[in-house]
Amino acid sequence: METYSTFEYAEVKYEIIEDQDKERADLENGKLYLSERSVSYLERLNVAEVLRNRIKFQNYVGVISFKDLKLEILPKFTKTGERLVEAKSVNNRERILLNLVKMLEFSGWAGIKSTDLTHLGLGNDFFEIYVNLFARNLLNLLKTNRDASYIRVSDDLRFVKGRINLRKYSNPARMHKIPCEYYERSMDTTINRTLKYVSYLLLRKVNSVENRRLLRNILAILDPVQLAPIRISEVERIVFNRLNSCFEPYVNFCKVFLRDSVLSLQGSDVEFFSFLIPMEALFERFIARAIEEVVGGKYEVNVQTMIGHLAIRYGKKMFALVPDVVLVKDGGCCIVIDTKYKLLDPEDRKLGVSQQDLYQMYAYCKELGSSKCTLLYPEGINGEINADFKLGKEKIDLHVRTISLENPFDGNKLSNEFKNRLLEILALEQKIKQ
Numbered sequence: 001m002e003t004y005s006t007f008e009y010a011e012v013k014y015e016i017i018e019d020q021d022k023e024r025a026d027l028e029n030g031k032l033y034l035s036e037r038s039v040s041y042l043e044r045l046n047v048a049e050v051l052r053n054r055i056k057f058q059n060y061v062g063v064i065s066f067k068d069l070k071l072e073i074l075p076k077f078t079k080t081g082e083r084l085v086e087a088k089s090v091n092n093r094e095r096i097l098l099n100l101v102k103m104l105e106f107s108g109w110a111g112i113k114s115t116d117l118t119h120l121g122l123g124n125d126f127f128e129i130y131v132n133l134f135a136r137n138l139l140n141l142l143k144t145n146r147d148a149s150y151i152r153v154s155d156d157l158r159f160v161k162g163r164i165n166l167r168k169y170s171n172p173a174r175m176h177k178i179p180c181e182y183y184e185r186s187m188d189t190t191i192n193r194t195l196k197y198v199s200y201l202l203l204r205k206v207n208s209v210e211n212r213r214l215l216r217n218i219l220a221i222l223d224p225v226q227l228a229p230i231r232i233s234e235v236e237r238i239v240f241n242r243l244n245s246c247f248e249p250y251v252n253f254c255k256v257f258l259r260d261s262v263l264s265l266q267g268s269d270v271e272f273f274s275f276l277i278p279m280e281a282l283f284e285r286f287i288a289r290a291i292e293e294v295v296g297g298k299y300e301v302n303v304q305t306m307i308g309h310l311a312i313r314y315g316k317k318m319f320a321l322v323p324d325v326v327l328v329k330d331g332g333c334c335i336v337i338d339t340k341y342k343l344l345d346p347e348d349r350k351l352g353v354s355q356q357d358l359y360q361m362y363a364y365c366k367e368l369g370s371s372k373c374t375l376l377y378p379e380g381i382n383g384e385i386n387a388d389f390k391l392g393k394e395k396i397d398l399h400v401r402t403i404s405l406e407n408p409f410d411g412n413k414l415s416n417e418f419k420n421r422l423l424e425i426l427a428l429e430q431k432i433k434q
Contacts, residue, residue: 002068005074006071006072006084008060014034038067041066045064061279062130075279075405099405106286151188195251260275291327294423305326308321335372335374338364340357353400375398380404384402386401387399403422
């Protein structure tokens with residue numbers, strides 16, 4: 001199966017072909033040839049605008065697997081004119097993928113540890129990389145921790161175990177068999193059945209030899225667990241506690257994979273699947289975590305905290321106000337920061353900001369009594385923006401800036417250059433020495 005790459009917010013032409021024809025890509029004309037079922041699957045995912053003859057991708061990155069080809073969607077960390085290319089031909093592809101995985105790890109996304117990539121490398125598509133992280137970390141966890149619960153068992157034994165079921169102990173010819181009811185610790189839990197079923201499905205879809213080895217080892221450990229299709233509704237009913245919470249990131253991965261996959265009638269093969277990450281959510285979490293690291297010692301950093309409501313009707317509060325980050329010092333609000341991972345339309349880019357975003361920032365500042373706020377966009381998809389505004393009669397200072405995600409790390413840590421850029425954006429005086 002061929003893998004092709006494109007970028008978020010890119011526009012790719014497509015043409016519908018007959019189901020019996022092989023799906024393919026025409027790189028010279030930047031065009032995909034897809035079956036009607038594949039196009040329908042893409043529409044169902046709701047990660048792109050599917051028009052009559054072209055696809056306009058949104059702010060999701062990851063992999064979509066159709067019948068005959070995989071489509072890898074990469075983040076626009078830098079300005080690029082590439083729309084549809086062979087995966088191996090993408091400029092700076094390894095650096096883009098490494099930055100993406102490090103952002104996921106830094107943000108605490110599903111327990112990812114990017115150091116594990118040394119075992120796989122970055123020549124594979126994003127799905128293979130993410131499966132490697134999932135399988136390697138899960139295997140390490142299963143070596144030391146297994147989910148188990150007690151189940152009720154009824155059995156005829158030669159010795160007493162638990163309690164005797166006297167109603168069944170009445171046949172003189174079978175007095176040597178004692179009907180007992182007892183509880184036994186079992187690995188056949190919903191968590192383990194979910195992990196086993198998804199690992200089995202992944203084993204049938206991955207190409208990497210290393211990934212196949214990891215998934216087989218997981219299946220071997222979970223051998224006492226029954227292998228059977230599991231529904232999303234069952235996964236969503238799982239209750240996590242202090243004993244099994246370590247499995248939650250991996251169950252969440254399974255939930256996403258099952259939700260966005262189309263299985264065959266037998267439930268043992270995957271016809272279509274995708275694994276996509278919303279860059280808006282990742283950008284919010286990454287910037288909030290970076291701000292905590294940079295200024296957390298001097299400011300109280302409140303992340304995604306509700307500060308009030310925009311309106312009240314008939315006594316009912318409506319439209320919660322939840323800024324991404326609020327910096328507090330000496331008990332008073334200093335700076336309100338909101339991140340917006342989106343492509344500004346041409347008219348907005350002239351002003352350097354979306355009008356709707358201005359209203360939102362004004363509402364935040366009015367509610368908190370703050371005189372300073374910052375609106376932050378990604379530089380790769382919008383170019384550099386450096387605009388300042390005064391909001392309302394209060395003359396609230398609004399700084400609109402962009403930040404580059406091209407190379408925010410030095411090894412596995414945030415680079416001093418990125419930290420200083422963040423301090424500059426927030427208009428804070430402190431500076432980190434190089």
